[in-house]
Amino acid sequence: MKKVDLKQIFELVFRQCVFIIVNIYALSKIFGGQFYMKGKLPIEVASTTLEEASSFSLAWTFMGHSYSYILFVGITQLIGAWFLLWNKKKLLGVLILIPIMINIIIFDIIFLDVYPALVNAIIVFLMLLLILFFNKEKIIEVIQGLTNFPIKSKVLIKRRLITFGITLLVIVLIFTFDSFIEQWLGASKEKILE
Structure with a gap:
């Protein structure tokens, strides 16, 4: 059974x-x-x-x-x-x-x-x-x-650190650009309202 x-x-x-x-x-x-x-x-x-x-x-x-x-x-x-x-x-x-x-x-x-x-x-x-x-x-x-990412060599670690650094830089640039556009659009909106 x-x-x-x-x-x-x-x-x-x-x-x-x-x-x-x-x-x-x-x-x-x-x-x-x-x-x-x-x-x-x-x-x-x-x-x-x-x-x-x-x-x-x-x-x-x-x-x-x-x-x-x-x-x-x-x-x-x-x-x-x-x-x-x-x-x-x-x-x-x-x-x-x-x-x-x-x-x-x-x-x-x-x-x-x-x-x-x-x-x-x-x-x-x-x-x-x-x-x-x-x-x-x-x-x-x-x-x-x-x-579970195997780390096999120092070259692989170095490549990952470089990739991380570039990714972080791009993220900062995107947020900076986004903030600039928001400020610019917000400022132009205020001028229209005045």
């Missing part, structure tokens, strides 16, 4: 639970059911001044103001959730969903006083972490492959 692999069963259950929960939230975003959409504010929210508005009302109105942003988040959630269904793509799905869930958790803690949504986001996040934990060998292998 074959031994039952509980780790595999739990991982599959977590993947399916996250898939269902994330799809519900993603589709509610895409179809306009999660935030106060522009032009469809509840009367009590629309008649409240910014100073009197609750954190929840401000956050929900702000998030609902841009359908393009909502669409981006919803589609990204759907992509991550659907990747969980395929064994070879599941870790990519987890890596897509973890930053989204961290953002949702932080957003809920800072702006919202709706604790069931926060608890739900934390549970989804924990299931994603458990999926990673169940695949720790693969993740360790990938991390080692990405970070």
Whole structure:
């Protein structure tokens, strides 16, 4: 008789639970059911001044103001959730969903006083972490492959230092140019306003 692999069963259950929960939230975003959409504010929210508005009302109105942003988040959630269904793509799905869930958790803690949504986001996040934990060998292998650079000679070290120096110089030049353009555009904007 074959031994039952509980780790595999739990991982599959977590993947399916996250898939269902994330799809519900993603589709509610895409179809306009999660935030106060522009032009469809509840009367009590629309008649409240910014100073009197609750954190929840401000956050929900702000998030609902841009359908393009909502669409981006919803589609990204759907992509991550659907990747969980395929064994070879599941870790990519987890890596897509973890930053989204961290953002949702932080957003809920800072702006919202709706604790069931926060608890739900934390549970989804924990299931994603458990999926990673169940695949720790693969993740360790990938991390080692990405970070295990053999240093064979002093010439190689010297070449890396030169490359690092040139890269750093280019980054400084790009940021300097960017700051100059921002200042120049900002200064020309001020002249127009005067």
